[in-house]
Amino acid sequence: MSAQDSSTPLGRVRALGSAQHGGGHWIRERLTSAALLLLGIWLVASLVLLPALDHKTVGDWLKSASGAVPMALFVITAFVHAIDGLKVVVDDYVHDAGNNAFLNGLILFAGIGGAALALFSLAKVAFGGAA
Amino acid sequence: MSRNPDRPLSPHLTIWRWGPGMVVSILHRITGSGLSVAGLAVLTWWLWALADGPDAYQDFARHAQSWYGLVVLVGLTWAFWQHLLSGIRHLVMDIGAGYELRTNKFFANLTLVGALFLTALTWYLIMGVNQ
Numbered sequence: 471m472s473a474q475d476s477s478t479p480l481g482r483v484r485a486l487g488s489a490q491h492g493g494g495h496w497i498r499e500r501l502t503s504a505a506l507l508l509l510g511i512w513l514v515a516s517l518v519l520l521p522a523l524d525h526k527t528v529g530d531w532l533k534s535a536s537g538a539v540p541m542a543l544f545v546i547t548a549f550v551h552a553i554d555g556l557k558v559v560v561d562d563y564v565h566d567a568g569n570n571a572f573l574n575g576l577i578l579f580a581g582i583g584g585a586a587l588a589l590f591s592l593a594k595v596a597f598g599g600a601a
Numbered sequence: 602m603s604r605n606p607d608r609p610l611s612p613h614l615t616i617w618r619w620g621p622g623m624v625v626s627i628l629h630r631i632t633g634s635g636l637s638v639a640g641l642a643v644l645t646w647w648l649w650a651l652a653d654g655p656d657a658y659q660d661f662a663r664h665a666q667s668w669y670g671l672v673v674l675v676g677l678t679w680a681f682w683q684h685l686l687s688g689i690r691h692l693v694m695d696i697g698a699g700y701e702l703r704t705n706k707f708f709a710n711l712t713l714v715g716a717l718f719l720t721a722l723t724w725y726l727i728m729g730v731n732q
Contacts, residue, residue, distance in 0.1 A: 500695065503688050510685060514678075518726045525658040528651055545644070552637035559630055584645050591648035 495554060502551040509544040529595055538596040542589060549585035553577055621709035628713075629687040632680035640677050678723050683716035 516537070520527055531537040556577045564570045617623065650661035664670045690708050693699045699708060 500692065503692065507685065507689070510681065514681070514723060518723060523727075524662075525651065525655045528658075532651070545648075548641060548644070552633075552641055555633045556637050559634055584641055588641075588645040588648050591645070591652035594652035595648070 495557070499551065499554045499558070502547050502554065505543070505547045506551055509540060509547060512540050513544055532592060532595045533598060538592060541592055545585060545588045545592065549581050549588075553581040556581075621706050621713065625687050625690070625709040625712055628683055629691070632684040632687070635680045636677065636684055639673065640680065643673065643677065675720065675724060679716055679720040682719040682723075683712065686712035686715050686719075 516531070517523065520531060532541060557574055560570060560573045560577065564573055647661060650657040665674060690699070690712055693708075699705055
């Protein structure tokens with residue numbers, strides 16, 4: 471607040487208060503974390519239990535619905551949770567409005583781009599392209 | 602947010618004696634950021650290589666089995682378990698439980714020990730299956 475600021479406390483609060491959608495972000499972060507608790511353990515357990523991790527074994531696994539569907543869920547949920555989580559870190563440490571917007575935009579673009587790339591790859595494997 | 606940089610900051614990080622709660626709290630952010638960036642990059646590369654064919658997969662496997670690849674993968678495994686256990690702790694704290702000093706300290710320490718144990722177990726099983 472600068473010395474020239476003559477607005478009342480109420481006026482400042484009205485302009486600078488909550489944007490009214492932090493709660494949704496907070497809840498989505500928790501819901502995706504609960505989903506990832508199951509999906510993450512599923513992924514690690516699957517990698518451990520597969521007889522081998524070579525191209526054919528992993529490819530066959532991800533051609534089956536029981537492999538491809540949870541993997542798609544994991545990819546989507548993990549990228550959403552990563553975007554939400556990194557936003558919290560950036561918002562806590564990057565106070566300059568321009569840098570903050572740039573980093574959050576970069577995270578959103580990279581997150582959605584990475585998810586699209588991962589899902590395309592998964593679909594190509596699952597639907598039997600170049601395997 | 603404007604702040605007069607000439608004004609002193611009240612001391613915070615420098616005056617507290619480090620305890621398990623602080624360690625686990627900052628580790629949650631570090632492991633979460635690491636998993637979001639490095640973890641999802643490796644996951645996407647792995648799926649991409651799988652879709653691209655045996656040659657690309659072999660290339661991925663060669664990097665994954667090199668010493669630096671194993672450092673990254675073991676590091677990601679530890680980050681996964683640390684973030685997962687610490688995440689469960691946060692979900693419990695979100696409902697308002699586990700703030701008593703002894704309880705809080707005990708579960709913070711439990712996530713540290715548990716993550717190391719589960720990382721060792723995961724790699725013991727992966728190595729055992731692959732031999």
